[in-house]
Amino acid sequence: MNVENTKANVQAQFGKNAQNYVTSKTHAKGEDLQKLLAISSFKGGEHCLDIATGGGHVANAVAPLVTEVTALDLTTEILKVAREFIESNGHTNVKFVQGDAEKLPFDDECFDVVTCRIAAHHFPNVLAFIKEAFRVIKLEGTLLFIDNVAPENNDFDSFYNKIEKDRDRSHHRAWKKSEWIKMLEQTGFEIDESYRFKKLFLFSTWCEMMKLEEEQQVNLSDYIVGAPKEVQDKFRINIKDDKVESFMGESILIKAIKPLI
Numbered sequence: 079m080n081v082e083n084t085k086a087n088v089q090a091q092f093g094k095n096a097q098n099y100v101t102s103k104t105h106a107k108g109e110d111l112q113k114l115l116a117i118s119s120f121k122g123g124e125h126c127l128d129i130a131t132g133g134g135h136v137a138n139a140v141a142p143l144v145t146e147v148t149a150l151d152l153t154t155e156i157l158k159v160a161r162e163f164i165e166s167n168g169h170t171n172v173k174f175v176q177g178d179a180e181k182l183p184f185d186d187e188c189f190d191v192v193t194c195r196i197a198a199h200h201f202p203n204v205l206a207f208i209k210e211a212f213r214v215i216k217l218e219g220t221l222l223f224i225d226n227v228a229p230e231n232n233d234f235d236s237f238y239n240k241i242e243k244d245r246d247r248s249h250h251r252a253w254k255k256s257e258w259i260k261m262l263e264q265t266g267f268e269i270d271e272s273y274r275f276k277k278l279f280l281f282s283t284w285c286e287m288m289k290l291e292e293e294q295q296v297n298l299s300d301y302i303v304g305a306p307k308e309v310q311d312k313f314r315i316n317i318k319d320d321k322v323e324s325f326m327g328e329s330i331l332i333k334a335i336k337p338l339i
Contacts, residue, residue, distance in 0.1 A: 108275075109275055110195070110224050110273075110275050110329055110331050111135060111136065111139060111195065111224075113273055113275075113331055114136070114139075114193070114195070114222050114224060114331060115139055115140070115143070117222070117271055117331075117333050118140070118143070118191065118220070118222060119220075120140070120143040120144055120191070122143065122144065122145070123144070123145050123190075124143075124144040124145060124190035124191050125144070125145060125146050125147075125148070125188070125189050125190055125191075126140050126144050126146070126147045126148070126189060126190065126191040126192070126193065127147075127148045127150065127182075127184070127189040127191070127192045127193070127214065128140065128147060128148070128149045128150065128192075128193045128194070128195075129150055129179045129182075129192060129193065129194040129197070129207070129211065130150070130151055130152070130179050130194055130197030130198070130200070130201075131149035131150060131151045131156070131157070131160050131174075132151065132156060132160070132195075132196070132197060133156070133159065133160055133163060134149055134159075134160030134161070134163050134164045134172075135195070136193050136195050137149040137160070137164060137172050137193075138163065138164045138167055138169065138172075140191075140193065141164065141169040141171055141172050142169070144171075144190075144191070145171065146171050146172075146173065147169075147171060147172045147173070148172075148173045148174075148175055148184075148189075149161075149164070149172055149173065149174050149175070150174075150175045150176075150177045150179070150182070151174075151176065151177075152176070152177070152178055152179070153176075154176055157174045157175075157176060160174065161174050179194070179197070179198075179201055179207045179210065180201060180202075180203050180206035180207050180210060181206075181210065182210045182211075182213070182214055184214045185214070186213055186214065187213075187214065187215065187216045187217065187219075188214055188216070189214050189215055189216065189219065190215075190216055190219050190220070191215075191219060191220045191221075191222065192211045192214065192215050192219070192220070192221050192222070193221075193222045193223075194207075194211070194221075194222075194223050194224070194225075195223075195224040195225075196224055196225060196226065196329070197225065198223070198225045198253075199225055199226055199242070199249055199250060199251060199252045199253070200248050200249060200250055201250060202250050204251075204253065204261065205261055205265070208261050208262060208265045208267075209265055212265050212266055212267060212336060215336045216336070217336055217337075217338045218335065218336065218337070218338045219335070219336050220270075220333060220334070220335055220336075221262075221267060221332070221333070221334040221335075221336070222331070222332075222333055223258075223262075223331070223332045223333075223334065224329055224330070224331045224332075225252070225253075225258075225329060225330065226242075226252045226277065226327055226328070226329045227252055227253060227254060227255050227258070227328055227329060227330050228251075228252045228253065228254050229254070229312065229328075230254050230255070230256060231312075233308075233309070234309065234312050234313075235254060237305060237309050237313075238252060238313070238327065239251055239252055240301075241298065241301070241302060244294075244297075244298050244301070245284065245285060245288055245290065245298060246288045255272075255274070255330050258330065258332065259272075259332070262332065262334050266336065266337070267334035267335065267336060267337075268334060268335045268337050269332060269333075269334055270333045270334060270335050271331075271332070271333040272330060272331065272332045272333070273330070273331040274328055274329070274330055275328065275329045275330070275331070276326055276327075276328055277326065277327040277328055277329055278324055278325075278326055279324060279325050279326070279327055280323070280324050281295075281299065281302075281321075281322040281323055281324055281325070282295075285298070298322075299321050299322045302315060302322045302325065303315075303317055303320060303321070303322060313325045313326055313327070314326035
């Protein structure tokens with residue numbers, strides 16, 4: 079699948095499911111979002127860019143703590159519901175921009191902080207995203223990054239990415255923790271802090287987020303039920319009456335700094 083088709087799939091999937099991302103408990107709350115705020119070290123005067131804002135939860139949480147937030151997303155329907163959500167909470171310092179995470183429409187070194195949460199697994203060229211984030215961050219500025227990650231074991235990696243792709247055709251790849259650290263450091267970032275979070279996925283809710291048809295849900299459940307024991311153990315797959323009830327994934331939060339050289 080080429081890059082343009084991947085991005086068209088992202089727009090299609092997120093466009094038709096936009097409201098789900100505002101109401102999703104995983105996206106709206108979550109230990110990872112609270113930890114992002116705790117390590118952000120905002121002083122109040124920052125200009126922040128939230129890349130792939132989705133339902134707008136990071137932009138909404140950050141808005142009271144900074145001077146201005148720019149919420150960027152590829153999908154216009156997502157931006158519309160994010161604006162409604164954020165403005166309904168009384169925030170007036172958030173700008174909404176339609177744009178591509180891999181080709182940011184901003185000048186060099188114009189943001190103090192860049193955030194991106196639970197989105198990069200949709201990006202077909204994550205290295206371009208990292209380079210663009212590095213470009214727009216001011217010297218000594220901060221990247222606060224969160225995404226679902228695949229295990230270091232290649233078999234577990236393949237299993238996790240397959241079920242995510244089967245559930246959501248706009249999923250590109252969940253990268254390994256080691257891959258993110260390597261790409262960030264090779265681009266020029268210095269890793270300041272990192273945290274791992276367990277993520278419990280309730281199978282029915284996970285599928286309904288993407289409005290999967292019943293047949294698709296059955297096929298996906300059957301595939302997971304048929305996974306080898308070591309895969310079931312790794313992902314804590316919970317099965318009842320030959321159907322998947324839940325499984326465990328993981329995400330990582332990285333705080334990276336653009337150093338003053």
